[in-house]
Amino acid sequence: MSTPVPPSTDPAPVPVPDPWRLLDTAVTVLAVHAHPDDESLSTGPLLASLAAAGTRVVLVTATRGEEGEIVPGSLDAAESRPLEEVRDAEITAAASALGIAERHWLGTAPALSPGAAPRRYRDSGMRWVREGLAGPSDSAGADSFSLRPLEDAVDDLLALLETVRPEVVIGYDDEGTYGHPDHVRAHHVAVGACARAGVPLVEIASVLPDVSGTCTEPGSLISERDHPASAEPVLRAVESYRTQLTVVGEEPGGIAIRHVGGQDDTVRLRTGLHVRA
Numbered sequence: 001m002s003t004p005v006p007p008s009t010d011p012a013p014v015p016v017p018d019p020w021r022l023l024d025t026a027v028t029v030l031a032v033h034a035h036p037d038d039e040s041l042s043t044g045p046l047l048a049s050l051a052a053a054g055t056r057v058v059l060v061t062a063t064r065g066e067e068g069e070i071v072p073g074s075l076d077a078a079e080s081r082p083l084e085e086v087r088d089a090e091i092t093a094a095a096s097a098l099g100i101a102e103r104h105w106l107g108t109a110p111a112l113s114p115g116a117a118p119r120r121y122r123d124s125g126m127r128w129v130r131e132g133l134a135g136p137s138d139s140a141g142a143d144s145f146s147l148r149p150l151e152d153a154v155d156d157l158l159a160l161l162e163t164v165r166p167e168v169v170i171g172y173d174d175e176g177t178y179g180h181p182d183h184v185r186a187h188h189v190a191v192g193a194c195a196r197a198g199v200p201l202v203e204i205a206s207v208l209p210d211v212s213g214t215c216t217e218p219g220s221l222i223s224e225r226d227h228p229a230s231a232e233p234v235l236r237a238v239e240s241y242r243t244q245l246t247v248v249g250e251e252p253g254g255i256a257i258r259h260v261g262g263q264d265d266t267v268r269l270r271t272g273l274h275v276r277a
Contacts (some may be wrong), residue, residue, distance in 0.1 A: 007110040010163035011195040019168075019202040019273040026167040028056040028130055031100075032157065032190045034145065034172075034182035035065040035123060036091035037244050040237040041257075042177055043170060044098055045227035047272040048234055049267040051099025058164050059095055060111050060157065062145045062186055064088065065244070067137065073242045083243075090240050097236035106156050106189075110163040113155035121145040121153065124182045133179045146181035150188060157193035168202055169194050173274055175206035205272035207253060222272040230269055231255070238267060 016022065023029065023046075031047060033039045039047065039059055051057045051192035064084035075086070095103050104111045107119030124144035125137025128131025161169070171190035187203075190223055194201040205222045235255055239247050256267040 011191060013191050013201050013203060013274075013276060014195065015276045016202055017275060018061040018199050019200075019275060020225060022054075022168045022200055022202060023050065023170075024053075026050075028058065028164060028166040029168045029170055030058045030060065030161065030164055030166040032060055032062075032169060032171040032186055034062050034176075034180065034186045035068070036061060036087040037065070037094070037238075037241045038177075038183070039091070039100075040094050040098065040234065040241070041265075041267055042172070043271070044234040044237050044267060045230040045269045046170070046204075046231040047100060048098045048237075049227045051101070051228065052233075056101045057099065058166065059100050059151060060106055060160055061103065062106040062121045062153070062189075063123040063182060064105070064120075065123050066122065066129065067123040068244060070243045071246060071260050086243055090243065093240035094237040097233050097240060099233065104154060106160075109159075109161035111156050113152070113159050116152075116155070119152060119259065121148060124180075124185075125184075126180050129179070140181070144182075146185045148190070150185070153185070153189040154196070157189055158196055161193055161197045161199055166199060169199055170202050170204065171205050173203040177204075177206045181231075203276075204276040205274055208268075208270070208272040221275045223275050224270055224272045226244055226253075227269045227271065234267060 030042055031039060043185060047057050065087045066084050083125060107121050112118060122144045124140040124146040127137055169190055172183050172187040174187050176187055190201055238255060238257060244260055246258045248258055254268040257265050257267060
């Protein structure tokens with residue numbers, strides 16, 4: 001089963017010439033993510049830095065990570081809660097560590113279109129197409145986030161924007177970090193809702209420039225910033241996800257982790273933002 005191609009009418013991201021200035025001057029920012037742990041792995045250093053500077057940081061997450069694997073031995077033998085409840089507890093702890101002021105599930109009020117019945121966007125699952133690139137799970141159902149109607153999710157996010165009223169939204173770029181179908185869908189949802197609300201979308205770069213500072217994506221430059229003071233809250237946040245990853249240890253400029261599938265990775269204490277002209 002393949003991920004549906006977003007409609008051709010899906011607007012392009014509004015050009016944001018100086019994303020760091022927008023973030024530095026914002027009173028409230030809203031971060032849009034696909035699963036529990038994405039907020040910590042993709043934007044943890046940025047969100048912790050913003051919160052420490054006094055910015056009100058709000059988080060909305062689309063799915064509860066129901067299809068994710070579980071690190072062996074991470075749950076007690078007596079654990080009886082459904083996995084989504086375990087992941088809910090993990091994201092609550094991580095959000096607290098990062099200093100996030102409030103968080104929401106997409107499809108649950110106030111992140112729900114007025115008059116609509118509550119929606120549960122399920123984790124689409126994933127499979128590795130090749131090293132570093134994910135694709136949709138063959139078992140993803142019609143209620144999965146990547147396969148449900150795009151407009152439903154856009155309407156739900158728009159409702160939250162009208163409630164929270166952020167000056168800036170933080171979301172994935174069109175690559176969705178490593179191509180996970182739910183990340184890519186979250187990008188299109190954020191683009192659509194921000195266009196309708198007139199709120200700028202600041203995109204997190206999936207790939208940071210090489211050592212020469214070169215980025216090969218047409219029409220886009222990457223502006224980077226280090227967040228060295230975020231190491232402690234980010235470490236506590238990623239440690240909250242004991243069913244999903246293992247913290248290997250701190251290293252210069254980041255936190256070494258091992259994903260449930262055995263892939264070694266680093267949560268870099270640096271953020272790259274797209275500067276679209």
